[in-house]
Amino acid sequence: MERRRLAKKFFLLAGVVSVLVLCVYLAWFYHAQSIENDRRALAEARVLSAEIGAAWDYIDAVQPQINRATGETSGIYCAVAAKDIAKRFSAGSAYSIRYIRGNPRNTEDAPDDFERKALSSFEEGVVEEYYGLEHQGDSSVFRYVGLLEIEDGCLPCHGDPAGEKDITGYAKEGMAEGDVAGAVSIVMPMDSIIADAKADLVSTVVFFCVLMGSVTLVLALGLRTWITAPIVDENKKLRHEAEDQSNFLTIITHELKTPLSSILAFTELWKERMPDDSPESRALVNEVETNARVLLAMINNVLDAAKLEAGTLSLAQDEFDVYDLAGQVKATMGPLAKKKDVSFKVKVSPDTPLLLGDEEVLRRIVVNLVNNALRFTDSGGWVELQLAYREGRFVICVCDNGCGIPAEQLDHVFDRFVSAPHSETTSEGGTGLGLSIVRNFSTMMGGNASVKSLEGEGSCFTVELPLPAIPDEVEEGDDAADTGLPLADEPSADSLCSREGGNHEPS
Structure with a gap:
């Protein structure tokens, strides 16, 4: 299955790259082909112009032999011969070749708009040829206009004196050698050239696709x-x-x-049967119980991490009392706090209703947060747990006045195997999984975990979970006295654990 997914990703990537390369290549090819089409058309037009010009020059060179013995013209001269050749060529092809002048002797030599622009350019001495593409109906044509200058052989008919009749009966124009005599105008169809270009494009695309397909397959x-x-x-x-x-x-x-549970059970039994006048023995039993609970918490974290990684952990949906949850945490973490000489207080908002959720997972979240706070709070410090329910969310807040967290490490405190190195209590160790489990459990329940901290002053960890309430089950404050826990003051919308770091004393 993974191989298929990798293959699909590879072929998709190769296809996208191939399409992009093909698009770039086609854009470049189209531009280059347009330039090549113009170049081919221009080269062909120049050849035609040179051929007609050669015929013109030949007639001009043998004009004395063509004229009558008396020297009078026989009616055949350069302009007539060249025009007749151009007409015959145009009549048998899709090409059009003719001669034009700015002041034509015949109306058929009058220029159109394109040709007038060409003659104007010649008069200004800008260019000696003028060309471009035009659309005529559904077809494209290439227009070419080549300059014809007055040469020595042209002066008998077009030179001085102006107005005098030449041998053909037309008035001379008084032109000098080098003046613009006119131009040869050629109109060439582009259909065949464009068709060849399209055929080249199709063959190129086919070759490119075959090449890219072959390369992709081989790769x-x-x-x-x-x-x-x-x-x-x-x-x-x-x-x-x-x-x-x-x-x-x-x-x-x-x-x-299993053996840890047995150890805890035996220590409880031992404490119950121990005489009251044995404080030293009771202290030893308490030490055994405390360390057993620490070890049990570490084992639970490893077990939870393994279940989370394997995806085998499921959430229960049971009714539970927040006061009972607080009492369990107080009973579990109180001895640890007492051992470290840290003040540990638990407060529950008086209007907290019965909730629906996984009580064991919630207990793990709270225990890990409190355990983390105790680890990084030195002797004489304090840790406070606040539990409340507001706006459909169960809020857990644990604050302390411990060593705090450097600002650059705040983004990583919920990562696995991350531990702050700034407290003398870090030597007590841990798995480095507690806060990671808190975040993962919170995410599983649709909530979030966050932290605020000031280095050297303390930290506040907050978990907000969207848990449904069980309405009308418990009147406000009914069971508070049974838990032995103080009621927290009524929190405002943003007051609970909103203080930066731990820079406040618990009341």
Whole structure:
């Protein structure tokens, strides 16, 4: 399955890259082909102009032999011969060749708009040829106008004196050698050139697609054989190893919980049967119980982390009392706080209703937050837990006046195996999983976890969870006295744990 996904991703990426390359290539090819079409048309027009010009020059050179013996014209001279050749050529093809003048002797030599622009350019001495594309109906044509200058052989008919009749019966124009005599105008159809260009484009696209397909196929086979297949196999191996490791941790931690539970049960029984006049023995029992609970919490964290990673943890939806939850946390974490000489207070908002959720997961969240606060709070400090329900969200807030967290580390406190190195209590150690489990549990329940802290002053961790309330089950404050927990003052909308760091004393 993974190989198929990798193959699909590769072919998709190769397809996108190929399409982009093809689009860029087509844009460049179209531009280059347009330039090439113009170049071909211009070269062909120049050849035609040169051929007609050669015929003109030949007639001009043999004009004395063509004229009658008396020297009079026989009616055949350069202009007549060249025009007749152009007409005959145009009549048998799709081309049009003719001669034009600015002041024509015949109306058929009168220029159109394109040709007038060309003659104006010649008169200004800007260019000696003028060309461009035009659309005539549904077709495109190439227009070419080439300059004709007055030469020595042209002066008998077009030179001085102006107004005098030449041998053809037309009045001379009084032109000098080098003046603009007129131009040869050629109209060429572009259909065949464009058709050839389209054929070249199609063949190029087909070749490009075949080439890219072949290259993609070869690369895909090579990548699958030498790269993706070994990677997928290695990933499977690593996944199996991770699953085995997770299963191993689950089994080991589960097996460790059994003797620890027995130890805790025996310490409770021992404390009940111990004489009241044995303070030293009672202190030793309390020490055993405290350390057993610490170890049990660490084992629970490892077990939870393994379940979260394996995706086997499910959430229950049971009715629970927040006061009972607070009492359990107080009973569990109170001895740890007393051992460290840290003041630990728990407050529950008096209007907190019965809620629907996974009480055990919530207890783990609170225990991990309180345990984290105790670890980084030195002797003589304080830790405060506040629980409240507002606007459909169960709010857990744990504040302390411990070592605080550097600002650059705030974004990473909920990562796995991250621990702040600034407290003398860090030597007591931990798994580095507690806050990561808090965040993961919060996310699973649709909530969020956040932290505010000032280095050297303390921290406040807040968890907000969208839990439904059970209405009309408990009147406000009915069971508060039974828990032995103080009621928190009524919090405003943003007051609970909104203080920066831990720079306040618990009331």
